[in-house]
Each structure stands twice: as C-alpha cells, then as structure tokens.
Amino acid sequence: MAGGLDYLVFFAVVALTFSLHTLGLNLQWGLTGLFNVGIAGFAAIGAYASALLTGPDWPGSLGGLGLPVAIGWTGAMLASGVAALAVGALTLRLRQDHLAIATFGVAVVIQLLAQNLEPLTGGAFGLASLPRPLAGLELGSSARNALFLLILAGLVLLAWAALARLTAGPWGRVLRAIREDETAAAALGKSPFRHRLEAFVIGAALMGLGGAVYAHFIGFVAPQDFQAILTFQVWAMLIVGGSGSHAGAILGGILVWAVWTASGTLLDLVLPATFQVRGAALQIVLIGLALIAILLWRPQGLIAERPGGRPRRGER
Amino acid sequence: MILQYLGDGLVQGAMIGLGAVGLTLTYAVLRFANFAHGELLTIGAYAALSVLWLVVPWLGTAALAPFSFGWALIVALPAALAVTCATALLLDRLVLARLRAGAAAMTVVIASFGAALVLRHLVVVLYGPQPDYYTRAIQVALPLVPREVLGGLRLAPEQILVVLVTLGVATALHLVLTRTDTGRAMRALAENPQLAAIAGIDARTVVRRVWLIGAGLAGLAGVLQGLTVQVRPQLGFDLLLPVFAAAILGGIGSPPGALAGGLIVGIAESLAVPLAGAEYRQAVSFVVLILVLLLRPHGLFGRAP
Numbered sequence: 047m048a049g050g051l052d053y054l055v056f057f058a059v060v061a062l063t064f065s066l067h068t069l070g071l072n073l074q075w076g077l078t079g080l081f082n083v084g085i086a087g088f089a090a091i092g093a094y095a096s097a098l099l100t101g102p103d104w105p106g107s108l109g110g111l112g113l114p115v116a117i118g119w120t121g122a123m124l125a126s127g128v129a130a131l132a133v134g135a136l137t138l139r140l141r142q143d144h145l146a147i148a149t150f151g152v153a154v155v156i157q158l159l160a161q162n163l164e165p166l167t168g169g170a171f172g173l174a175s176l177p178r179p180l181a182g183l184e185l186g187s188s189a190r191n192a193l194f195l196l197i198l199a200g201l202v203l204l205a206w207a208a209l210a211r212l213t214a215g216p217w218g219r220v221l222r223a224i225r226e227d228e229t230a231a232a233a234l235g236k237s238p239f240r241h242r243l244e245a246f247v248i249g250a251a252l253m254g255l256g257g258a259v260y261a262h263f264i265g266f267v268a269p270q271d272f273q274a275i276l277t278f279q280v281w282a283m284l285i286v287g288g289s290g291s292h293a294g295a296i297l298g299g300i301l302v303w304a305v306w307t308a309s310g311t312l313l314d315l316v317l318p319a320t321f322q323v324r325g326a327a328l329q330i331v332l333i334g335l336a337l338i339a340i341l342l343w344r345p346q347g348l349i350a351e352r353p354g355g356r357p358r359r360g361e362r
Numbered sequence: 363m364i365l366q367y368l369g370d371g372l373v374q375g376a377m378i379g380l381g382a383v384g385l386t387l388t389y390a391v392l393r394f395a396n397f398a399h400g401e402l403l404t405i406g407a408y409a410a411l412s413v414l415w416l417v418v419p420w421l422g423t424a425a426l427a428p429f430s431f432g433w434a435l436i437v438a439l440p441a442a443l444a445v446t447c448a449t450a451l452l453l454d455r456l457v458l459a460r461l462r463a464g465a466a467a468m469t470v471v472i473a474s475f476g477a478a479l480v481l482r483h484l485v486v487v488l489y490g491p492q493p494d495y496y497t498r499a500i501q502v503a504l505p506l507v508p509r510e511v512l513g514g515l516r517l518a519p520e521q522i523l524v525v526l527v528t529l530g531v532a533t534a535l536h537l538v539l540t541r542t543d544t545g546r547a548m549r550a551l552a553e554n555p556q557l558a559a560i561a562g563i564d565a566r567t568v569v570r571r572v573w574l575i576g577a578g579l580a581g582l583a584g585v586l587q588g589l590t591v592q593v594r595p596q597l598g599f600d601l602l603l604p605v606f607a608a609a610i611l612g613g614i615g616s617p618p619g620a621l622a623g624g625l626i627v628g629i630a631e632s633l634a635v636p637l638a639g640a641e642y643r644q645a646v647s648f649v650v651l652i653l654v655l656l657l658r659p660h661g662l663f664g665r666a667p
Contacts, residue, residue: 143395151648162641327486334480
C-alpha cells in the first residue's frame with residue numbers, strides 16, 4: 047500500500063508542476079490571446095537558472111552558487127521573465143504569428159545551448175545533485191516527497207489566488223478587452239502593447255518556476271526534459287481543461303498527465319521491449335490526434351471561461 | 363576555405379528557400395503560420411524512400427553518372443510530391459480549413475503545431491528513429507575551383523543539381539504567379555479576400571492550388587535534403603526555424619524574397635560554422651530572425667503594413 051501512496055505523491059508532484067505551466071499559458075493564451083510555442087524554452091531557462099544558483103560546485107564546470115532553494119526559484123522566475131520581456135518587446139507590436147515563431151526560436155536555441163554550452167549547462171548529461179527545499183530536515187524518502195508536494199501545492203494555490211485576483215480586477219478586464227477588440231481598447235486609452243507584455247512576462251515567469259520546481263524534485267536538469275513535446279503537453283492540458291479558466295488550467299494539467307502516464311504504462315505493457323521507441327512515438331500520435339479532435343469539437347474545453355468573459359465562438 | 367563555406371551554404375540555402383517559398387505562400391493566402399510545414403518536407407523525403415524500395419527491384423540501382431542515384435529516384439520523385447500534396451490537402455480538409463472557418467483564428471496555429479507532432483512521430487512509428495539513405499553509393503565531390511583560389515571549392519554533382527533545380531523551379535513559379543490567372547487570383551486573395559470574392563474568384567480553388575504549390579515545393583525540398591544529407595524523422599523539424607527565418611526575412615507573401623531569404627540564411631549558417639561550431643547552426647536562423655524583426659519586420663521584399 048505504501049508503494050501506491052508513494053506513487054500517488056510522485057504523480058501529484060509532476061502533475062502540479064504542469065499546473066504551474068498551464069496557469070502561465072492560461073494567462074498568456076487563455077486571457078490575452080498570446081501564442082507561446084516556446085514553453086519548453088522558458089521552463090528550461092528557469093530550471094537551469096535555479097540549478098546554477100543553488101547547485102553544488104560541479105567538477106569541470108562553472109559551478110553552482112549553493113544558495114537556498116527559495117532564491118533559486120525566485121531567480122528562475124526572474125530569468126524566464128527577463129527572457130520573455132526581451133522576446134515580447136521585440137514581437138508584441140508585430141502580427142500575432144510572429145510571436146509564435148519567435149518563441150519557437152527561443153525554445154530551439156535554449157535546447158541548443160543546453161546541449162552544447164557544457165561549462166554552464168553540463169551538456170547532454172545536464173546538472174545533477176540539485177538540493178530540495180528544507181533539505182536540512184531528517185526525513186525518509188516518502189516523507190520528503192510528501193513535504194515537497196505540500197510546498198508545491200502551496201505554490202500552486204498561491205499562483206492561482208494571485209492570478210484570480212489580478213485577472214478579476216481592472217487589469218484582467220483590459221486584457222480581455224484587448225483580446226476581443228484591440229482597436230476599441232486602444233480607443234479607451236489602454237495600451238495593448240504594455241498589457242500584453244505584462245501578461246506575457248508574468249506567464250513566462252510561472253513557466254520558469256514550473257521548470258525549476260520539476261528540476262529540484264527529480265534532483266537534476268537535462269536538455270531532454272525540455273523538448274517540443276513539453277510545449278505540446280502544456281497546450282493539450284490547457285485546451286482540455288478549458289482555456290480562459292484558472293481552475294480549468296490546473297485541472298487540465300492533472301487530468302492530461304493522468305491520461306499521459308496511464309497510456310504510457312499501458313503501451314509499455316502491451317508492446318514488446320524492442321518496440322519501445324516506436325511505442326513512445328505512437329503515444330504522442332494518439333494524444334496529438336485527441337487534442338486536435340478536442341480543438342475541432344469542444345474548443346472551450348471541460349471548464350468554459352466564466353460569463354463576464356466572452357462567449358466562445360464554438361458556443362454560439 | 364571561404365569559397366567552400368559559401369558553396370555549401372548556397373546548396374543548403376537553396377533547399378531552405380524551396381521550403382520558405384511554400385511557407386510564405388500559405389502564410390500570405392491562408393493567413394496563418396503553419397508549424398506543420400516542416401513535416402511536409404519530411405513526408406516528401408520518406409514517401410520517396412518508400413517508392414524507391416518498391417521500384418528498385420524493377421529499375422535496379424545502377425547510377426546515372428555523374429550522379430549517385432539512378433532511374434528509381436527519378437520515378438520516385440513525382441510519386442513523393444503527389445503523396446506530400448495529398449497529405450497537405452487532407453490536413454487542410456480535415457482540420458485546418460474547419461478551424462480557419464470557425465473558431466478564433468489562432469487555434470489553427472496550435473492545430474498545425476499538434477499536427478506537426480503527430481506527423482513527425484507517425485514517421486517514427488512507421489519507419490523507426492534511425493536515419494536512412496536513398497543510395498549507398500558514395501557522392502564524389504568535383505573540384506570546381508582549385509585549392510589555390512580562396513581555398514578552392516568542391517561540390518558533389520547532387521549538390522550542383524540542387525542549386526540548378528531550385529533556380530529552375532523558382533523561375534517557373536515566378537512566371538506562374540505573375541503571368542497566369544491562377545497567380546493573379548492568389549495574389550488577390552492574399553491582398554483582400556472580400557474584394558477577391560466580389561471579383562468572382564473562387565477562394566476554395568485558389569486555396570487548393572496554394573496548398574498544391576506549397577506542399578509540392580516542400581516535398582521537393584525534402585527529397586533534395588534526403589539526397590544530399592540523409593532521410594530522418596527530424597529532417598523537416600530541424601529545418602523549420604531556418605525556413606521561418608527565410609520567409610520573414612524575404613517578406614511574408616513574397617516568393618522571390620523567400621528564396622533570397624533562404625540563400626542568405628543558408629550562407630549565414632555555413633559561414634558561422636568556423637566561428638561558432640557546427641552545433642550552433644540553427645541558432646544562426648534565430649539571430650537572423652531577431653535581426654529582421656528588430657530592423658525590418660516586414661522583410662526585405664515585403665511591404666510595410
């Protein structure tokens with residue numbers, strides 16, 4: 047039984063790190079209509095920033111600073127936020143798709159740097175031995191994971207509450223107004239560019255935090271954890287949960303991760319060992335098809351945006 | 363060595379350009395950035411590989427000197443282009459066209475990103491993750507410029523063919539777009555869909571032709587990439603950023619611009635190799651992209667909005 051509970055805690059931690067990503071994407075896409083295809087890149091920036099701030103002195107590299115985890119996670123949010131500020135300042139005045147292409151470029155370049163800039167990132171092997179928060183407490187491994195889950199759940203609730211407060215107020219109303227009719231919002235004296243940039247930066251900071259939290263949970267950071275598939279997973283989660291709704295974003299993260307792990311386990315059981323690589327690819331094909339089907343037939347997701355937002359086109 | 367880097371960059375740039383011409387057309391007429399465009403290259407490359415396996419027992423593997431490939435690949439090419447075009451039309455009919463017509467315009471971009479992932483991994487499921495080759499024959503580089511002149515230049519006949527084919531196809535396309543009714547209808551639709559409809563242009567026919575041209579060029583680029591480099595599931599995905607950079611550098615909606623953009627990106631990538639190392643090739647496209655967005659967001663040949 048203890049094994050089952052341990053697994054549940056493990057599952058919940060990973061699902062909730064995804065929820066941090068989906069909350070960030072919900073602010074960017076769900077509420078502001080900004081298309082970010084570089085989620086993996088922003089998550090990686092956060093993860094590596096935190097690793098460098100908190101990690102030990104790795105041999106053969108520039109080394110970590112050994113600072114407390116809280117500082118690492120704050121640094122992660124700052125680093126991803128600054129990267130988003132640069133990309134956003136450059137592209138948010140241009141046509142929408144240019145932001146998508148630029149964020150895609152960020153993800154590709156971050157992946158290249160992670161793979162190749164060995165003195166800083168440890169290359170393909172990444173950086174290991176990252177500390178857990180409150181590592182000083184003498185605890186068994188189950189208790190350590192449960193503690194981590196508590197801290198993470200607190201972070202997700204905090205992010206949720208902060209976002210709900212922000213987006214329910216005047217700032218959120220301007221975001222929705224811009225998403226629906228930019229010209230009208232601008233005519234009322236609201237700067238679409240500034241509001242978009244703010245939403246983009248805050249969203250990216252949450253993605254950076256999600257990347258850092260995940261890295262500290264598994265204890266290392268490596269390039270293969272930040273590939274296009276991560277971006278896709280987060281999009282799938284937000285769309286399934288319901289773009290525009292914070293609760294939907296969190297729920298979508300948990301639900302899609304459950305489907306993802308369950309289908310992965312199932313394929314592992316069914317397929318022979320020699321077919322594992324193709325099995326993993328098959329899983330992505332199937333879930334990708336499911337996502338496209340949802341986009342076509344239920345674009346509002348499980349939890350639709352609450353009234354006061356707009357009626358989605360698909361509901362009319 | 364500078365001449366060799368320029369030559370290699372020109373060859374790679376020609377293939378990036380072919381991809382970018384198709385992308386810029388669909389971007390301008392259908393009004394969305396198609397993240398599945400890279401996978402059209404991959405599908406072209408793999409479709410040719412499959413047809414090659416089918417026809418080699420009849421046509422044999424004898425090479426057509428000076429090239430390393432034989433009649434089999436020449437037969438496989440049109441079949442590969444047909445498969446690529448059919449994939450694009452099917453994707454549009456089943457998914458993209460519905461989203462363009464209905465939901466918020468940008469969901470079509472996510473759908474194309476999802477479709478790209480599905481197609482890329484479908485290739486892995488069907489063919490496995492390992493790289494393949496059209497022919498095991500060795501491609502012998504011909505010395506075009508002696509070593510004494512700027513380090514010399516050696517190119518394989520296949521690489522020279524890539525440049526010639528690209529120039530030929532680009533010229534033909536330019537004539538089609540500027541001299542035929544189809545070309546004028548495409549430009550009209552890109553410029554102003556409402557006005558084009560009033561003028562009696564059937565948008566569906568034009569959209570279909572845009573996909574045929576875009577996917578055909580992508581399939582061709584994929585086969586050429588497979589011939590000169592290798593066939594692998596990541597082929598198109600790895601070229602997507604360079605192709606986007608080339609299309610934006612050339613100015614969205616400008617096929618000659620996209621081709622020029624492709625050549626510039628290809629040569630820039632190649633020249634960066636001795637400076638930064640081959641592993642950072644793709645970062646060059648990103649730098650080009652950022653510079654264009656910073657200095658001239660409507661591109662070299664595009665018009666300011």
